Amino acid sequence: MTDTSKQDQVLIFDTTLRDGEQSPGATMSHNEKLEIAGLLDEMGVDIIEAGFPIASEGDFEAVSDIAKNSKNSVICGLARASFKDIDRCMEAVKHAAQPRIHTFIGTSPLHRDITALDMDAMADKIHETVTHARNLCDDVQWSPMDAIRTEHDYLCRVVEIAIKAGATTINIPDTVGYTIPRESSDIIKMLLERVPGADEIIFATHCHNDLGMATANSLAAVEAGARQIECTINGLGERAGNTALEEVVMALKVRNDIMPYATRIDTTKIMNISRRVAQVSGFPVQFNKAIVGKNAFAHESGIHQDGMLKNSETFEIMRPADVGLSGTSLPLGKHSGRAALRAKLEELGFELADNQLKDVFVRFKGLADRKKEVFDDDLIALLHDTAGGEQNDRVKLKSLKVICGTEGPQQASMVLDVDGVEKSADVTGDGPVDATFKAIKEIFPMTTRLQLYQVQAVTEGTDAQATVSVRLEEDGKIATGQSSDTDTVVASAKAYINALNRLLVRREKSAPGADVKEVKYTDAS
Ligand code: KIV
Ligand code: ZN
16 A cells, blocks of 8 residues: 655645535535535645625525534635735634635726726735735635636736745636546646745646546646645535546546656544535536446446456555445344344444434334335435425425326326424326425415426435435525435325425525525626
């Protein structure tokens, strides 16, 4: 095994809670953000970008609470190039033992046009705002948004200004996922060669995945001298997403022979956080996704299986255990007791308090009554089922009966508890799920639009649970709900109701004019 202790460190900057969460539909609740931040901290992420404090009261609270709870990670907040943004950001991150302000402005011709600032006016603004940030905080990161499409001379000029004004990290974003590895590397090399003071700060790389090259571009930047990679769990992020943390970290680990750089990440925590982010964001991981996809370690073909049995290295460049996948273990069943359940959950990395275990045990027994064997993935789905668990949910499913089959129309008879009052509906539809969703709408009318309806089998077999994700939108507000059940229609109803309850919370909490989606790429003037 390679001794990485003397190698150059590459800092891992995770922006799942900022750039990832800004992806439409990936909105997380306050508690979910705190939980994910805790997992990131625990796995060794150097810097957590916790949010965009000026964007909304909710974002501000989340960044402040993450800052208060952080143990080892630097906690960073995003701010546009305005004193107001930067002050608000500092207010939120100041609670962290190691706070960071990340301020940015779009420097490419397209972005300069939007802000109506010419090159000189923008250069002045960068000087003023970075100086202001540095007066508040010792750790300041500056980003020329759309750096890749910024004229090289101008990029060198503004990077120099930001360094002179006190920036300690300069991030080079490929905002639209436009670059290729050679260019990503050349730009970092150019900045290191041409900009005075460049050797005293850290260069970061921030790649989007529009052309599917985010991981390759990030690694190319590191080879050229960047020492911070900005990434998200599962590559979550707008459009095709951001660089996936698990991909760059595992690439650096597996190919340490030719990329001799160390990270602080405990890679055995990857699977657990990947599942949790998929769950809370409502963005399931595609089966063939590198590192964390369901098939990433599956060897189906006969030739592969034969080779694997003789020597696992034939077709495996990393071991499942390296990313926290336990080997095949025995499933639980309806005779399994509480101690067996606790032991299994601990093996999967979940330590539950006694009252939590009690609740999970009741649900486990319910599942084991319906399903002969309860596999690890069933338990994980059960633990992460967000539907129906909240005492203060306004809408709860009491009962659902569905008639379906070849003789239509299909019919759903549903009873919901709405604010403590039972209401029912009998509705026909084009299929059982359509009838079920129509029944919910009849009982609780809302002008929501269904943006996503997705079903995934948790395990194999006809008695497998289905995990259903539902994304609803109302007046630009988006909420995702999820639920798992052996009955796909019940899982669908619960996921819809879960999304509805979350949307209702967002509706109640929303402050006029304060929505992160609206301000993301609008530079402050
Ligand atoms: O992609 C981007 O340019 C960003 C900046 C705000 C750093 O996310
Ligand atoms: Zn970005």
